Amino acid sequence: MKVSGNILKMKSTLESPVQYKLPIGDELIGMNEFIGKKIKLSFDGQINCISTGEKISKSYNQGYSFRASQKLAACDICIVKPELCHFADGTCREPEWGEANCFQPHIVYLSVSSHLKIGITRESQVPTRWIDQGASFALPILRVEDRLTSGLIEKEISKSLSDKTNWRKMLQNDVTEVDLEQERENIFEDFADILDHFEAEDLDEEVIEIEYPVNEYPTKIKSLGFDKNPVIEGVLNGIKGQYLILDCGVLNMRKHQGYFITLEA
Structure with missing residues (x-):
């Protein structure tokens, strides 16, 4: 071929x-x-x-x-750091794109690709986001109404948990054993005030195990x-x-x- x-x-x-x-x-x-x-x-x-x-x-x-990277909303800094969303300031590069992509339900999740991490994704991107990151296990824990809210929650939780993947260990299948359901309960308890403030919906989902070829x-x-x-x-x-x-x-x-x-x- x-x-x-x-x-x-x-x-x-x-x-x-x-x-x-x-x-x-x-x-x-x-x-x-x-x-x-x-x-x-x-x-x-x-x-x-x-x-x-x-x-x-x-x-x-x-x-x-380079020109597209400077003009498209999909390339703005708030895609990497959603807590920096500036839509409300009227400075979104593409307001229609922002409404279609950022003002959609988002999931806050726990995953293990090399170690335990916290992450966010549009609900429509489950489970694609986890697969793209090479996660071996994933667990959705919260649902919120928009990307900014998910980013603010992630930023708070990332003070205690990593929000990064060690891609080298991921590719070596060097995966830490983690009780994701227990970690979810820990987050619900430790960050209860913050989650209530952002009106996050607690999710009671099962752990997803992902097998790669x-x-x-x-x-x-x-x-x-x-x-x-x-x-x-x-x-x-x-x-x-x-x-x-x-x-x-x-x-x-x-x-x-x-x-x-x-x-x-």
Whole structure:
């Protein structure tokens, strides 16, 4: 098989194991079928902004032109730090986009990808957000009405719990054992006043366990990228998060959105 085109981040479906498909050009390629086989990914030097389609020499914010990264609401600082939302100040880059994406129900969750962390996501992005982060376990604990509120809650809880993932340990499957249900109860107790203030809805959900299609996890992490290695070739040992785990290193596909790639398998 040989197919070429600009790529986007892999689409995923929560099954056992997770099913991955890579958008490349007009095709949607099932990647699970290549695990255990040799694949070759070649970058011809062309990058196109995933918003405007224009040719660019360097991508920003995982696939955008510099101009788009400065104009689009999806690239604003409040996407990374939702507690800095400035919609109420009348300075949102794209108010209609903000209304459609930020003023939607959001979930505050606990997950374990390497260790226990607190996180937030739009309710419509469950479980995609967890899979993209490579979480092995996840538990939704709160529902709120908008992104700003979820960000303010996350900021308070992150004073006690990490809100970051150790991506290297995640790819090595070095996962800490955590009783997520007990941690949820601890948060309900320790942050009761804050949760009441923000009118957060307590959720009584079950822990979601996520199995990834991986034959062999790496013992050492070597990060691969098309800017330094335009041709990446090796046996695909597995997929976790947005990473292809090859016998020669790991490749973050989301980081290379907009790159024109030829996939041979």
